[in-house]
Amino acid sequence: MADPAPDDSRTPGAASAFPVPTMPVPPVSVVGLGQLGGSLAAALVANGRPVSGWDVDPRARAAAEDQGVRVTRELTGVVVLAVPLPVMATALDGLRIDPGATVTDLGSVKVPVLDALGAAHGERFVGGHPMCGTERSGPDAVDPALFTGARWALCLEPDTDLRRWLRVAEIALAVGAEVVPVTAAEHDDAVAAISAVPHLLAAALAAAAGQAGPLALSLAAGSFRDATRVIASDPAFVTALVEGNAAPAAAALARVRAQLDRPWPELVADGHAVRTAAAGRRPVRVPLERSALLSLGRSGGAVTRRLAAFVEGWVPERPEPQA
Structure with a gap:
């Protein structure tokens, strides 16, 4: 994006990109x-x-x-x-x-x-x-x-x-x-990747662990808890979240499936790099x-x-x- 604009906001008579009159704070x-x-x-x-x-x-x-x-x-x-x-x-x-x-x-x-x-x-x-x-x-x-x-x-x-x-x-x-x-469309594409898909993955992880039996659930610790936390939400909320954004969610989920088909060492390294990158x-x-x-x-x-x-x-x- 462009460099920061010069500070003329406190200059008397400075031009505004959009004239915004002073108004009382609304309730x-x-x-x-x-x-x-x-x-x-x-x-x-x-x-x-x-x-x-x-x-x-x-x-x-x-x-x-x-x-x-x-x-x-x-x-x-x-x-x-x-x-x-x-x-x-x-x-x-x-x-x-x-x-x-x-x-x-x-x-x-x-x-x-x-x-x-x-x-x-x-x-x-x-x-x-x-x-x-x-x-x-x-x-x-x-x-x-x-x-x-x-x-x-x-x-x-x-x-x-x-x-x-x-x-x-x-x-x-x-x-x-x-x-x-x-924009609304940009929001829905982004949120599908970082909200809808995590809810679906949390549901899949929890369901798969349940199928693995009581021993697996009894051994579950921090990584399982953190990865499945959001699916403790109201199921009606989660369903509305993913179905209301179905097309972007399906596209984001397809990208995750493609990642899982990669060689696991490469996948782990790339995921680690994204998650730990400092900005x-x-x-x-x-x-x-x-x-x-x-x-x-x-x-x-x-x-x-x-x-x-x-x-x-x-x-x-x-x-x-x-x-």
């Missing part, structure tokens, strides 16, 4: 107060942000109220859908949403969600996916620190309203995440312009701070190979 309304939604609401309350929320589960509503969330069916500001993929399109049914509100989501698949919610909300919708969470679920799994240091993919399509995109990005930054600008971070400053932001994301970088006419972030920088 946040979270629909779905389980692990992700409840954690986001709790983290924002801790940051002094006004937060309201709703969940069909009265236990989740009560837990959110204990965290300082105002429970209501009236949604305004930035409306965050933190609900399972199968109910994403109907999550707002029966709720009253401000016509000017920005709508975003935390779903693990983006193209199908964009098709459904983009059609319903137009330029008001900004797709998102924080790359965090555990195999636990529900209000008992709420953790206000869940997003700290996490990457938060935020979709930037040709028709995305950049001002609304920035409002959602500011929420992610406020809870300690780093924002990765992507530094080079700070960059990027103008508020779609192609520049997407270039940052495609390079493996992320946004860490919003300025007036720019964002600050980083891109990976690997050491030069020794001669």
